[in-house]
Amino acid sequence: MRPAVAAFVAVHLAGLxxxxxxxxxxxxxxxxxxxxxxLKNSERRAEAAIQHKLDAIAAALLEQQxxxxxxxxxxxxxxxxxxxxx
Numbered sequence: 001m002r003p004a005v006a007a008f009v010a011v012h013l014a015g016l017x018x019x020x021x022x023x024x025x026x027x028x029x030x031x032x033x034x035x036x037x038x039l040k041n042s043e044r045r046a047e048a049a050i051q052h053k054l055d056a057i058a059a060a061l062l063e064q065q066x067x068x069x070x071x072x073x074x075x076x077x078x079x080x081x082x083x084x085x086x
Contacts, residue, residue, distance in 0.1 A: 004024065004027055004028045004031055005028070007024050007027075008021070008024045008025060008028060011024050052079055053079045053080060056072065056075045056076040056078075056079040056080070057076060059072035059075065059076070060072045060073045060075070060076040
């Protein structure tokens with residue numbers, strides 16, 4: 001982003017035609033939108049991972065309440081990264 005800002009300042013200080021200023025400004029806008037999209041994607045992935053872990057916890061608690069230890073507990077161990085050390 002810094003090079004885009006530097007290019008905008010350089011074009012402005014050089015007194016080039018306003019079309020160049022618009023071109024650099026549009027490029028900065030495109031880069032900003034790309035960064036925003038990447039940030040939103042990262043946020044969605046983090047939320048999905050948290051939801052997966054919460055679902056695994058809920059299923060394991062339900063299994064435990066019913067007196068069973070089965071697939072939900074294995075899924076929970078996988079979701080939170082607990083490895084068997086046997």
